[in-house]
Amino acid sequence: MNNFAIVCLDDDPRIVERLNQELTGFADLFDIFNAYSLNEAHEVLRDIDQGGQRVAMVICDNDLGADKGVDFLIALAQYPASQQARSVLLNDKPQLDVIMQAVNEGRLHYCLNKPWSQQELRQVLIKELTSFILKHPDEDWLRYSQVLDHRRILNAHIERQMNRFRSGFIQDTSTLDDASLAKQVSDALHEFFAGNDEDRARRTYSEHHLLTQEGEPNRFLWFITEGEVALYKKDEHGCRHEVVRVGPGHLVGGMSFVTGENSFSTGVTLCQTSVIKLDRNLFNKVMHSRSELLPLFTNLLLRNFNRRLQGSIKTELRLQQTLKSLDEAYHQLIEKEKMAMLGQLVAGVAHELNNPVSAILRGSDTLKQTIGKLTHTSLSEINQERGHIIMQRAMQSRPLSTSETRQRAKDLEPAVGDRQLARKAVQMGIDDADHLNQWLLPQKGDLAMVMGEWEHYYQMGNFLRSINVCAQRIADLVKSLKSYARQDDETLHSVDIHEGLEDTLVIFENKLKRHTLIKEYAQLPPLTCQPIALQQVWTNLISNALDAITEPGEIRVITRLSQPFASENPNAPGAAQPEQAAIEVVIEDNGKGIPPEEQQKIFELNYTTKREGNFGLGIGLSVCQQIIHQHNGTIRVESEPGQYTRMIVTLPLEDVTKKEAS
Structure with a gap:
């Protein structure tokens, strides 16, 4: 038994039989009830009411002997099960007074003249039943999308999901960074298309392949899994500017795909790029099959809208103009x-x-x-x-x-x-x-x-x-x-370096609880430094360690006294001299490690070793190195591929202010 029913009322059995034939495509979702008189129709409504069903639609002939079908439609409000039912009135010929009576009572949604065409009736059924279903938010709308108006249902479903999650949306997703969210979506899409990609959704494009064209219609959504895409925008003079580059985990064409508007920017691949290409039908197919993917995908889409389209593109245009x-x-x-x-x-x-x-x-x-x-x-x-x-x-x-x-x-x-x-x-x-x-x-x-x-x-x-x-x-x-x-105006403080480390570990507590954290702190004297700047260093190093390990992994945070201290450049002004006591902070993970040929490159600007699915700007270690050099210290890496990576920061204990004064 389905939740909803369709009632057909006509004193001509041939009409009822024809209605039943043309309702066959809807019978899997709606139970069909027939009545040949008003008395039978009222009995049917009472039975539906007692059975716990609700009436989705009533198709009623106006001429029922001495009775009028429009009166029956007006009486639908007396039954709880049919108060929200959509109604279609059948007429042998147009009767304006009857139609106006039903319209004024608010009980007529469509008037159909006999004989009707099958296509006309089908369009009416899809439109009115879709309107009825969307008034029942507790229903699984996607179940009806293959038979009814799938576009209206999909849009309403997305809007309902967003309304449902809106109050707790930030808290529910705050535990997922962009890279983790994108990886979940990517894994789910790859799993869906594994061995079942007759539509060739997974594609690889060569360099300079055009994905979207600014101002042109777009029917596709591209999810980047590997490679890089540049988005270009023309200014008021017609000059094209690159406004943003996006890589794995980002979407291209999202705004135009959702709204149906022309593309906001031109998307071009910068190298060999792998994508998952979805049109509307394929998108619906994926979401119907993997309902848990919809809120994740919606969240990813919103983040792309907010951070790239509304932020990066406008910001880059303003930067070009200023x-x-x-x-x-x-x-x-x-x-x-x-x-x-x-x-x-x-x-x-x-x-x-x-x-x-x-x-x-x-x-x-x-x-x-x-x-x-x-x-x-x-x-x-x-x-x-x-x-x-x-x-x-x-x-x-x-x-x-x-x-x-x-x-x-x-x-x-x-x-x-x-x-x-x-x-x-x-x-x-x-x-x-x-x-x-x-x-x-x-x-x-x-x-x-x-x-x-x-x-x-x-x-x-x-x-x-x-x-x-x-x-x-x-x-x-x-x-x-x-x-x-x-x-040089930054304030210096004498602090316990463990405080900054502990504060940073608290920031990452939600991620660290899935791994093993080992702290080996030595008794250390106070360090004269810029504590906020150093905390940026600890944040980058711990964040990189978390990205490098798989769950469950192990991270070690070690502090110790180091003597003697040797500067990377002992002849540089203010560089620490040999035999100078120093503090060493070691951040070690048991992740994938860094190959020897890459270990000398990791401090270069825009160079990143983060694996696919993790967001890396390639500037974190470069910033860390600058901060540590400002403290007259050094940072070095020790790593064995497949076993560990150890980042070692050495900071001299001599008062930094004395160095600057000298």
């Missing part, structure tokens, strides 16, 4: 960096903003869950107050070294009787004698439960601290756009 004003406004920057650095700076800031923004979104989402746990806590009032104290300390706490945490937990374990509880107490900073005697031991058998509740307070403090750090880093990155030409 080059002269930029020359004047940034003449000091041009003199230092020969203009090439401006592009690197803009791209670098855009690249780095993604991580703290994502961390803030993830942190706020986690905070919502943690707050819910705190509001339903079973702790006593005094233990709740202690939890607040733990939270305040976590917001300002300094990370302990791994060895110190282990030793203090080992010392505390005999008192609390559990190594895990002892470790948690050390992390929360409540392992001293006063807290042990006043907070922990009095809990007796409830200690594990209480510590579990306190851990929620501790986590909240940590996340609040992380959000604050991320917001500060965003502000600093924006500020750097204005003050980049005067980096």
